[in-house]
Amino acid sequence: MARSCRRSVSPGEYVEASVDLAMFHELTGPLTLKVLRKLGSDKPWDREKLVIVLDHQVPADTVKTAELHKELRIYARRWGIPYFYDVGRHGIAHQLLVEEGFVQPGMLIVGADSHTCTAGALGAFATGVGSTDMAAVVATGKIWLRVPESMKIMVDGELPKGVYAKDVVLHVIGEIGADGATYMAVEFHGSTIESMSISDRLTICNMAVEMGAKTGMVNPDARTLEYLRSIGCELRYPVLRSDDNAHYAEELHIDASKLEPVVACPHRVDNVKAVAEVEGTPVDQVFIGSCTNGRIEDLRVAAKILKGRKVAEGTRLIVIPASQRVLKEALREELIDIFVDAGGVVCNPNCGPCLGGHMGVLADGEVAISTSNRNFIGRMGSPKSEVYLASPATAAASAVEGRITDPRRYLP
Amino acid sequence: MKIRGRAWKFGDSIDTDVILPGKYLTLTEPKELAQHAMEGIDSEFSRRVQPGDIIVAGRNFGCGSSREHAPLALKHAGVGAVVAKSFARIFFRNAVNIGLPVVICPEAYEAVEQGDQLEVDLEGGVLRDLTKGVELKFTPLPSFLLEILSSGGLIPYLKSKLGVRDAL
Structure with missing residues (x-):
């Protein structure tokens, strides 16, 4: 967030941040465009930084859905949006953003979908917003955010047979509750997380919103960089990691070896x-x-x-x-x-x-x-x-x- | 800004899927969305709610999805404000942005009963239960958020700031 504001920031402060990537889909996009038109123009601030995905009901299941798809298709064509994922190139937005190489460590990403926090698995600050917020982003490339407190969740030890990333994150949510991390940026640390695949880290960060968090993050490491290399992604942002002496509002320790399905x-x-x-x-x-x-x-x-x-x-x-x-x-x-x-x-x-x-x-x-x-x-x-x-x-x-x-x- | 209406009580973690079920997300007209407000938990709500009525809920109101359809449905069904012990963050932002007043008042849930006549004074930070003659205090929202709410949402607020005229 500090990088995006070009100055140091501290928790509780309200900042106007520059957005590196914005995403909306067929259920939140049309509302976004409706709001934009009320402001006078639906022209995107930077067509290279906007990703539009059809992913919720693909191919269209009803006439209503078909109309929504059509609206986004026309919008993408009108403004020459290069990253429009139509039927046939489609996939769930949070997966597409990762596998197409849009997500990199150090980025600030907003999506008009609550599970945008998934991208934190690669060390991006990624958060979900509603359609009016998204409209403001599409118009200006900026968003106001409250700098969140951080919560550190340490997961150490080897996962027993039959226990997976999903079990880990469900266990955490069971421990702290559906509002246990409200407004916070949740960082997942520890040997279990470090030895997890990118896929498993995505599963964990995906569910950060289910504990109320603004985002879930894993520090980018050699595995992250190796993954990005493997998909041909060139790093364009500084690879940021949390400071060793970072202050956390709350900490939780979990012994992974004691977990069960x-x-x-x-x-x-x-x-x-x-x-x-x-x-x-x-x-x-x-x-x-x-x-x-x-x-x-x-x-x-x-x-x-x-x-x-x-x-x-x-x-x-x-x-x-x-x-x-x-x-x-x-x-x-x-x-x-x-x-x-x-x-x-x-x-x-x-x-x-x-x-x-x-x-x-x-x-x-x-x-x-x-x-x-x-x-x-x-x-x-x-x-x-x-x-x-x-x-x-x-x-x-x-x-x-x-x-x-x-x-x-x-x-x- | 004062809001008056009857209290509708709901519990903890009222999520966006019960406020506006996913099957209605293809709707974009606020009036259509309003017909399904709270349908997942009370199918009669949208017919019985009256303009100005106030939802009084427990913790984590609006948890779940980023769908702005949820606060839009409530607002256009006539809900004047939502008072809760706490809110999920995306819902909170969305509600302010579309001009649905949200009030964090942890004591309200225990003090208020279903159907009580309430009055919320957003700037003054006072919730009055007129039926019971009880007054509760809460911390008012920061002034820029109150300004957005009194304009009717972020878009009318920006328009008045920027001097944008309504498109035909």
């Missing part, structure tokens, strides 16, 4: 219980996908469990890769074969049923286990349905048994 039970993300406590709960639907857990690494974990097995009768499995790139890789590795052979449905990359839009919404009284990030009342469909949040391994094992299942029994 967990689920967030209906209807709150902080209603976290060990899988063992709810094992055997029948599930009508299993969803593996979303910006939290729809990456190739997640699909590999699920496929390992589902290989040569069948989804239980009476249970539906829906798998949605997070982007076209992830889908292509899953095809190449023949993971899609495994899901289809198991009796699962594989849909094209997008947000899918995560927010109850389409591709597997729930009926009254139905229960789902999902690798997504929210289990609020009615989130995936009927207000009388229930959603449990879990890791891809727990979700896959549950698909095989048709009931919430401890994945450790299915792992070598």
